[in-house]
Amino acid sequence: MKEIIITELTQALQDLARGFAHYLPRLIVMLIVAFVGWVIAYLLKVLVRSILRLTRFSKLSENSGATQLLNQAALPSSTELLSRFVFWVAWVGFILLGVSVLGIVGLQDYISRFFLFLPRLFVALLILFFGLLAANFVSRAVLLAGVNANIRSSRLLSISIRFIISIFALSMVFEVLGVAEQTVLIAFGTAFGAVMLGLAIAFGIGGKDLAREFLERRLVTGKKEEKEDELSPL
Amino acid sequence: MAEETLLTDDFLRQLINVGEVDILVGLPTHNNAKTVEPVIQAIQAGILKCFPRERAVIINADGGSQDGTPELVIGASIDDVKKDDPRDEPRKGSKVYALRTFPSISTRYARSPEPGTALRTILAAADLLRAKACVVVSPDSTTIEPDWLQRLVRPVYHDNFDLVSPIYRRQKFEGVLMRNLLYPMTRALYGYGIREPYASEFAISGRLATDFLAKENWDDEWCRTGAEIGLTITAITGTYRVCQSFLGTKTQPDRSASDLVAAMRRTVGALFWSLDGNFSIWSTIARSQPVPTVGTPSEVMPEPVRVNRKRLQEMFATGVAELEPVFRSILSAATLAELQRIATLEVSAFNYPADVWAKTVFEFAASYHKSVINRDHIVQALVPLYRGRTLSFLLENRDASWEDIEKNVESLCDEFERLKPYLLEVWADRK
Numbered sequence: 001m002k003e004i005i006i007t008e009l010t011q012a013l014q015d016l017a018r019g020f021a022h023y024l025p026r027l028i029v030m031l032i033v034a035f036v037g038w039v040i041a042y043l044l045k046v047l048v049r050s051i052l053r054l055t056r057f058s059k060l061s062e063n064s065g066a067t068q069l070l071n072q073a074a075l076p077s078s079t080e081l082l083s084r085f086v087f088w089v090a091w092v093g094f095i096l097l098g099v100s101v102l103g104i105v106g107l108q109d110y111i112s113r114f115f116l117f118l119p120r121l122f123v124a125l126l127i128l129f130f131g132l133l134a135a136n137f138v139s140r141a142v143l144l145a146g147v148n149a150n151i152r153s154s155r156l157l158s159i160s161i162r163f164i165i166s167i168f169a170l171s172m173v174f175e176v177l178g179v180a181e182q183t184v185l186i187a188f189g190t191a192f193g194a195v196m197l198g199l200a201i202a203f204g205i206g207g208k209d210l211a212r213e214f215l216e217r218r219l220v221t222g223k224k225e226e227k228e229d230e231l232s233p234l
Numbered sequence: 235m236a237e238e239t240l241l242t243d244d245f246l247r248q249l250i251n252v253g254e255v256d257i258l259v260g261l262p263t264h265n266n267a268k269t270v271e272p273v274i275q276a277i278q279a280g281i282l283k284c285f286p287r288e289r290a291v292i293i294n295a296d297g298g299s300q301d302g303t304p305e306l307v308i309g310a311s312i313d314d315v316k317k318d319d320p321r322d323e324p325r326k327g328s329k330v331y332a333l334r335t336f337p338s339i340s341t342r343y344a345r346s347p348e349p350g351t352a353l354r355t356i357l358a359a360a361d362l363l364r365a366k367a368c369v370v371v372s373p374d375s376t377t378i379e380p381d382w383l384q385r386l387v388r389p390v391y392h393d394n395f396d397l398v399s400p401i402y403r404r405q406k407f408e409g410v411l412m413r414n415l416l417y418p419m420t421r422a423l424y425g426y427g428i429r430e431p432y433a434s435e436f437a438i439s440g441r442l443a444t445d446f447l448a449k450e451n452w453d454d455e456w457c458r459t460g461a462e463i464g465l466t467i468t469a470i471t472g473t474y475r476v477c478q479s480f481l482g483t484k485t486q487p488d489r490s491a492s493d494l495v496a497a498m499r500r501t502v503g504a505l506f507w508s509l510d511g512n513f514s515i516w517s518t519i520a521r522s523q524p525v526p527t528v529g530t531p532s533e534v535m536p537e538p539v540r541v542n543r544k545r546l547q548e549m550f551a552t553g554v555a556e557l558e559p560v561f562r563s564i565l566s567a568a569t570l571a572e573l574q575r576i577a578t579l580e581v582s583a584f585n586y587p588a589d590v591w592a593k594t595v596f597e598f599a600a601s602y603h604k605s606v607i608n609r610d611h612i613v614q615a616l617v618p619l620y621r622g623r624t625l626s627f628l629l630e631n632r633d634a635s636w637e638d639i640e641k642n643v644e645s646l647c648d649e650f651e652r653l654k655p656y657l658l659e660v661w662a663d664r665k
Contacts, residue, residue, distance in 0.1 A: 059605070137608065140560060144614040147556050148495050150549055155556045233411035233497045233620075 023102065030098035037094020045087035052079040066132050085125075089118065124176045131169020135162045160199070167191065240351075240358055245341040249362055252337055256288035257281060257387055258365035260356030264297040264347035266373035267306055273373050274310040278336060280383030285391070287334075291363065294340035295355040297347030303373070304340035312336040349500060350461035354452055360443045367391045368443050372434035377483045385479045385529055386437035396474035398437040399466065399525075401429045402484030403532040406631065406639055407539050410624050413643050415595060416463070416501055422650035423509070423657075425519040426470040429478060432463045432501045442474055460504025467508045471515050480529030495617055503613040506602040517658060522651060543581050546625040550586075551577040553618020560615050564601040566660070569593050576622065586626035588649040594619055595650075596657040603661060 052058070061067045061078035070078060096111045139162035146154025171188040175181055241249070259277050263270060274292065281290045294307040312335060343355045353370065360368040367390040369383065389395040402409075412430060420431040430436075438446075446468050451457060457464060469476050509516065554561070554577040561570050572590050579585065595616075602612045631639050 140607070140611055143556065143560070144611055147553050148614060148617045150552070154552075232408045233494055233501075 026102050029101050033098035033101065034091075034095050037091050037098070041087045041090035041094065044090050045083045048086045049079060049083040052082060057082075060133070061129075066129065089121075093118070120176055120178070124173045127169060127176060128173050131166065131172065135165035135169065138162075138165060160195075164192070164195065240343070240355060241362070242341060245339070245359075246362075248337075248339045248341075249359055252291050252339070252363060254289065255291045255363045256366050257285055257290040257391070258356070258360045258363060258368045259290065259292045259383075260353070260360070260368060260370040261292055261294045261307065261373055262297070262347075262349065262352035262356065262370070263294055263299060263303045263307070263373045265299045265301045265303060267299070267301040267303045269376050270303055270306055270373045271310070273371060273375060273378055274307060274338070276378040276380050277371060277383060278310065278312065280380035281336065283380055284384035285387065288391075289334060290336055292336070292338040293356050293359045294338065295352040296340055296342045297352060298342060298345040304342065307338050307340045309338075311338040348458045350452065350458035350464075353461045353465070354447065357443045357447045360440060361447055365440050365443070367437055367439060369437040370435065375435060375484070377485055378435075379482055382435065382481050385481055386435060389477050389479060389528055390437045390439050393477075394439075394475060395477045395526075396439040396442040397466065397469035397476045399428050399430050399476065399478045400433050400435050400481045400484075401478050401527065401529075401531070402481055404484055405539060406634075406636070407541070407628060408485070410627055411497065411501065411620065414591070414623050414627055414646065415620070416505065417643070418592070418647040418650040419505060419595060419599075420466070420470075421522045421647050422654050423516040423519070424467065424470050424512075425516075425522045426476065427522055427525050427647070428466060428470065428476070431466045431505070432460075433466070434462075435481065436462075436465075438465065438469070439474075442469060442472075445472070454507075456504045456507040460500040460507070463501055463504045464508060467505075467512065471512055477526040477528060480527070480531055482532070494620075495614060498613050498617055498620070499610070502616060503610070506599050506609075506613070509599060510603060513661075517661075520654075522647070541628060543625055543628065546621050546628075547579075547581045547584055550618055550622035550625065553621070557615055557618065560607065560611070563606045564612060564615060565594065565597050569597055573619070573622075581625070581629075584622075584625055584629060586622045588646045589653065591623050591626075591646075592650045592653045593656060596653060597660055599657065600660040 058067065058077060058079050066078050070076070070081065076084070093115070096114055099107055100111050139158040142161050143154050143158035146157055151157070167188060171184055174184040259281065261270070261273070261277075277292060281288070292307065292310075294304060296304045296307075339359075341355060343351050356370060357368065359365075367387050369386050369390075371378065371382075386398050386400070389398045412432070416431050417427075417429055421427045442465075446465055449468060452461075468474075554573050558570075558574075561573070565573070569590065573594070576584070576586055576590070598612060598616050601607075602609055606612070627642075630642060634642065
């Protein structure tokens with residue numbers, strides 16, 4: 001009995017030692033991959049930060065309104081955030097690569113899904129950035145055109161344009177990420193439709209006099225638009 | 235040679251048929267059929283009267299007219315000796331004789347008007363025909379007199395000047411942007427008191443035409459829209475002889491709000507744009523010098539003008555309020571606070587002081603240089619502030635005489651010159 005127990009224990013210890021010996025090189029490989037990955041990720045972070053500073057990315061970010069959003073959320077600058085993002089994506093990628101060396105069957109699927117998800121994440125971030133850029137640019141152009149044409153509530157119009165473009169960009173981002181795709185699409189469609197209907201009703205009721213005046217000015221002969229002034233700038 | 239692609243084969247053929255000329259008259263047009271005929275008659279009368287022995291040609295650069303403007307120009311060509319044309323007498327009061335042919339050539343440079351491309355076409359033709367003097371005339375200058383040609387061309391042709399800039403007799407509240415921004419700023423920065431840095435009529439030497447044609451980056455947006463002011467700046471920053479000539483009465487056609495934005499783009503935008511490339515020149519100029527002026531000065535016209543002052547004040551105040559987020563990117567906190575204070579003033583007490591206006595313009599120029607936001611948006615954002623300055627100018631000169639207006643404009647110029655170090659400061663500091 002005693003011998004059997006000792007034999008089984010020895011066998012178990014030998015199996016454990018064999019298993020450990022079997023996995024030890026892989027573990028070392030994983031640690032090496034993780035370490036090398038950290039070095040590469042750090043270098044990438046420094047490189048990305050330098051490139052972004054050279055290309056004055058912060059100005060682009062400021063123009064897009066992204067800096068303002070980050071400041072409000074007490075987050076680092078867009079340059080720092082993007083370089084940190086690149087660092088973590090690269091390092092996590094290397095760690096997962098190292099983990100895959102261990103040959104754990106259940107993890108393989110998750111790792112491959114993570115790598116498949118990366119391009120979509122980049123595309124989503126690009127859409128978000130350029131969406132914010134477009135929203136900011138177009139809303140400012142509308143604001144300036146409205147003010148210079150003496151249109152009342154130019155800022156309201158500008159904010160509405162910014163809101164619509166931002167919502168549109170966000171819905172595209174969620175669609176690319178595959179997050180609650182149907183829900184987001186339905187919610188966007190409903191919200192967009194509601195805004196448009198609301199605007200139509202508001203302009204229809206609130207602006208009927210303005211519309212009549214505008215049409216009269218345009219269509220009724222003899223009633224010309226009042227000139228801004230009679231001064232020539234040049 | 236970009237000009238090879240700019241000039242069409244047909245246009246080149248016509249230019250070759252003309253051969254070398256002494257004087258080239260450029261006429262940039264776009265739907266000017268209503269006004270172009272008297273302008274051409276004045277040009278022909280002016281050239282034939284004052285330069286009868288010189289070889290001359292009219293070059294019409296058309297930006298896609300749909301009203302038959304080019305046909306009218308071509309139809310005015312004098313292909314043979316013109317004698318005692320009875321039609322000229324009632325209009326001009328004198329007979330017109332031509333010793334030489336006086337051809338008029340028209341070319342369409344684009345389907346839509348681009349002032350810079352029109353000027354480039356005219357200069358390319360002047361370069362090709364080796365014109366000694368090139369004079370550009372606006373097709374809507376209905377008050378043009380034949381003597382204008384002499385006053386513009388003579389300093390170039392006989393006195394070896396390279397640029398002759400006009401001085402007009404204006405209604406006292408016309409040319410507000412010129413008097414309140416373009417003239418003071420050009421004078422303060424480049425040290426030359428050119429009254430019309432953006433001129434619709436001017437004359438240049440063949441040398442300046444050739445040099446400017448080769449120098450400018452014509453594909454740039456500001457060259458396409460504001461080449462005229464670029465030409466003036468090239469002349470005053472280069473080794474060229476510049477003078478001014480008193481022409482006569484100038485009236486402008488009716489303008490709308492959209493014209494004002496377009497005018498700001500092609501003048502203020504082009505002026506701001508020129509500062510980047512000429513920093514080494516303008517940053518070292520401390521004081522301005524007078525520009526030689528020929529002719530007899532004439533007073534401004536005292537005709538009354540109907541202006542809705544209340545509306546101007548409202549547009550200024552609305553602009554300051556609505557564009558506050560944009561101004562925060564462009565202006566300093568102190569200037570913005572001062573503008574917000576001015577925006578609260580009633581029309582009767584309204585005053586946009588010269589020093590605040592000069593600082594505003596300089597901060598806009600520095601922001602344009604740093605591209606703090608889209609450059610075109612910066613120029614557009616200046617429009618409501620210009621309206622405020624216009625109102626202030628109106629109120630300041632409501633009962634002023636010609637001498638008083640001149641004194642006030644000179645005082646504004648002095649303010650721009652005094653605050654030039656401030657421009658250099660914000661130019662370097664603004665981040």
